[in-house]
Amino acid sequence: MQKALVIDPVKCTGCKQCELACSYVKEGEFNPAKSRIRVFDFHQDARFVPYTCTQCAEAWCQRACPVDAITTNEWGVKEVHDGLCVGCKVCIIACPFGTVNYNASTGKVIKCDECGGDPACVKACPTDAIIYMDVEQAGFGKMRQWAAKTDTAAQATQ
Amino acid sequence: MGWTGQVLRVNLTKGTCTPEALNKDWAGQYLGQRGLGSKYLVEETDPKVDPLSPDNKMIFATGPLTGTCASTGGRYSVITKGPLTGAIACSNSGGYWGAELKFAGWDMIILEGKADKPVYLCIIDGKAELLDASEIWGKSVWDMDAWIKSRHQDPMMHVSGIGIAGENGVLYSCIINDLHRAAGRSGVGAVMGSKNLKAIAVRGTGGVKVDDFPAFLAATSAAKEVLAGNAVTGEGLPAFGTQVLMNVINEAGALPTRNTREVQFEGAHDISAEAMAKPSGKDGKPNLLANQACFSCTIACGRISKINEEHYTVRNKPEYWHASGGLEYEAAWALGAATGVSDLDALTYANFICNEQGIDPISFGATLGAAMEMYEDGALTDKDTGGLKLNFGSAEALTQATELTGKAEGFGKELGMGSKKLCDKYGKPELSMTVKGQEFPAYDPRGIQGMGLTYATSNRGACHLRSYTVSSEILGIPEKTDPLVTDGKAGLVKAFQDATAAVDSAGLCIFTTFAWTLEDIAPQIDGALAGEWSVDRLLEIGERVWNLERQYNLQAGFTAKDDTLPKRLLKDAAKTGPAKGLVAGLDKMLPEYYAVRGWTEDGVPTNETLSRLAL
Numbered sequence A: 001m002q003k004a005l006v007i008d009p010v011k012c013t014g015c016k017q018c019e020l021a022c023s024y025v026k027e028g029e030f031n032p033a034k035s036r037i038r039v040f041d042f043h044q045d046a047r048f049v050p051y052t053c054t055q056c057a058e059a060w061c062q063r064a065c066p067v068d069a070i071t072t073n074e075w076g077v078k079e080v081h082d083g084l085c086v087g088c089k090v091c092i093i094a095c096p097f098g099t100v101n102y103n104a105s106t107g108k109v110i111k112c113d114e115c116g117g118d119p120a121c122v123k124a125c126p127t128d129a130i131i132y133m134d135v136e137q138a139g140f141g142k143m144r145q146w147a148a149k150t151d152t153a154a155q156a157t158q
Numbered sequence B: 001m002g003w004t005g006q007v008l009r010v011n012l013t014k015g016t017c018t019p020e021a022l023n024k025d026w027a028g029q030y031l032g033q034r035g036l037g038s039k040y041l042v043e044e045t046d047p048k049v050d051p052l053s054p055d056n057k058m059i060f061a062t063g064p065l066t067g068t069c070a071s072t073g074g075r076y077s078v079i080t081k082g083p084l085t086g087a088i089a090c091s092n093s094g095g096y097w098g099a100e101l102k103f104a105g106w107d108m109i110i111l112e113g114k115a116d117k118p119v120y121l122c123i124i125d126g127k128a129e130l131l132d133a134s135e136i137w138g139k140s141v142w143d144m145d146a147w148i149k150s151r152h153q154d155p156m157m158h159v160s161g162i163g164i165a166g167e168n169g170v171l172y173s174c175i176i177n178d179l180h181r182a183a184g185r186s187g188v189g190a191v192m193g194s195k196n197l198k199a200i201a202v203r204g205t206g207g208v209k210v211d212d213f214p215a216f217l218a219a220t221s222a223a224k225e226v227l228a229g230n231a232v233t234g235e236g237l238p239a240f241g242t243q244v245l246m247n248v249i250n251e252a253g254a255l256p257t258r259n260t261r262e263v264q265f266e267g268a269h270d271i272s273a274e275a276m277a278k279p280s281g282k283d284g285k286p287n288l289l290a291n292q293a294c295f296s297c298t299i300a301c302g303r304i305s306k307i308n309e310e311h312y313t314v315r316n317k318p319e320y321w322h323a324s325g326g327l328e329y330e331a332a333w334a335l336g337a338a339t340g341v342s343d344l345d346a347l348t349y350a351n352f353i354c355n356e357q358g359i360d361p362i363s364f365g366a367t368l369g370a371a372m373e374m375y376e377d378g379a380l381t382d383k384d385t386g387g388l389k390l391n392f393g394s395a396e397a398l399t400q401a402t403e404l405t406g407k408a409e410g411f412g413k414e415l416g417m418g419s420k421k422l423c424d425k426y427g428k429p430e431l432s433m434t435v436k437g438q439e440f441p442a443y444d445p446r447g448i449q450g451m452g453l454t455y456a457t458s459n460r461g462a463c464h465l466r467s468y469t470v471s472s473e474i475l476g477i478p479e480k481t482d483p484l485v486t487d488g489k490a491g492l493v494k495a496f497q498d499a500t501a502a503v504d505s506a507g508l509c510i511f512t513t514f515a516w517t518l519e520d521i522a523p524q525i526d527g528a529l530a531g532e533w534s535v536d537r538l539l540e541i542g543e544r545v546w547n548l549e550r551q552y553n554l555q556a557g558f559t560a561k562d563d564t565l566p567k568r569l570l571k572d573a574a575k576t577g578p579a580k581g582l583v584a585g586l587d588k589m590l591p592e593y594y595a596v597r598g599w600t601e602d603g604v605p606t607n608e609t610l611s612r613l614a615l
């Protein structure tokens, strides 16, 4: 089963505990600047939006990599192999969402790999703004919300 | 670890930025942030220093948990001598700035001297420099924040600085970071302004490590479960913010109203959390749009609000139609109950201006309340106010006065002196609701007796955040005590003061203590730092910090005479509510408090006490 990180910005409070958990797991220290998930604060709109790699089925980053350092694992997750990555940054240019980034201290790129199927950000989030679920059901929550808003009386007259 | 080990010393007179090692011995004795910053201040300055002179220093200090995943571990304090009070000042702020300073590799910044022209301090990781601020001097906090981020082409920077109020020496001006989080009290913003320092902009890309990661993660996770499962920190504060208190305190008969003439406000409901959640305006959205957490906080008490676009304050000002930091309980009380104004949008507008220009809404609202009483009594005339009609309950008076104070124009200049100096000037000193020159906040000591002792003995002037006995007396945390009696309050206040000083020294938010005790906090500190960190050690540090601050104030010239309350609280009984007929029973609590503190009858720490605390 492929799983996906499903993010609900409405629930996010901007606490950045996801960034802290991610950077601890990946870098061994608390360092939001190196987190693979980033939370953006749109202050004037009262919105906080956590953002990370969507694990495209046909991944631009993977296509662009000249040394095949990015591969797809059995869960559909795109992984960067540090031993192969030459730090050319072409994947960063290729990714339309900006979710591949460069780590100047190692000379390699970093991106979300869903922690091998047990994402740290999900466990750290106090509001369930990030959940990890079967990718084929990722839209159902929102679908249900909209379904609940459907005015059946109005529909009946259509 | 928990520390980066680096302190940045900035001499504004000479224009130098010099790194030095953190004094680890002191960190062992004073923990961090409030305690450690105070220790540096005490060692490096004369308590008699003029707060607004170049000889005063100001210290921006983080705690050992700042920048970690401990819940609320993102805080910093500004420690200096306060111009509003002449006492030691320590104002604590959340948001993201404190953590960013750690990520840039610094535990603390010590600022000394005075720049010859406006500057801002720019810290990008290990590189710190003073840059020209002439283009942002005279600008609001919000404009300054945008200018700095655009100039450095870095939207991820975090900025802490002053608005026009701090530049103009408004004695209760604050330092604002992340647009609406404030190191709010005692006029720390005016000290920054007196040094010609507009802001400190920080960007950090480094990491923070702790001593024992597995133990630390176990302790912080367990503590987060406690916060999430607690009714106040898991439900009340996220949903209603600190505004959860408005109706509760009003019903307890402890909501100081119209300059504390009364203890209950008929308009409380209109400015409460419930009112903020009601749809208003043509878009049908409520005043409250979202809640926001500070860095690493599980509680998320912050309010993000908007003003109804049709409201008179902003009808022609689209620049205020966006969301920003909304009303916290203290601000809603000060701008509302203390002035008798119950127009929620007017309060929200005034609160926006306070954030934008860097004004402490508690002191401002209380000062305006005093001015209103003087106006209604005839001690202040239209001529004095420049035509401002300062009637209790007037929303226009509130919003105009806020604008004028923010810009230090007209009568706003006089309001900017604070209620003590203002009431003295117009011959009504008894109308100033202050202790040691600082306006007291949103709890009337006649209805919550422990708060009377709290205000009277607070080392930074009247303040609720030095020992929040409201927890015990109203909410029953950790144990219920009767708010109307004085018995046992001396010991309660001391216990709260010491524990709070420890929490403030750790890098944590005091709101965690609705759910946490030091039993929850000690293991987190123990995981972060080398050495053994027990509850007893934290309590000893808390008591040491308290006595250190007390010593500073005594040397600055304060005496036991200053441990008092405004006459109105001591002589005029509450007229309504559960406390009807009661005055603040300070005389019954104070001698006992001195005794439990190990101080003389004159409120001076005895030699035994000092040596027990290694002071």
Ligand code: SF4
Binding pocket: A011, A012, A013, A014, A015, A016, A017, A018, A019, A039, A048, A050, A124, A125, A126, A127, A128, A129, A130
């Ligand atoms: S942990 Fe959750 S609530 Fe906090 S910033 Fe991340 S997504 Fe938002």
Ligand code: SF4
Binding pocket: B072, B094, B095, B292, B293, B294, B295, B297, B298, B299, B300, B301, B302, B509, B510, B511, B512
């Ligand atoms: S409880 Fe509120 S003030 Fe404290 S850290 Fe959390 S959001 Fe900030």
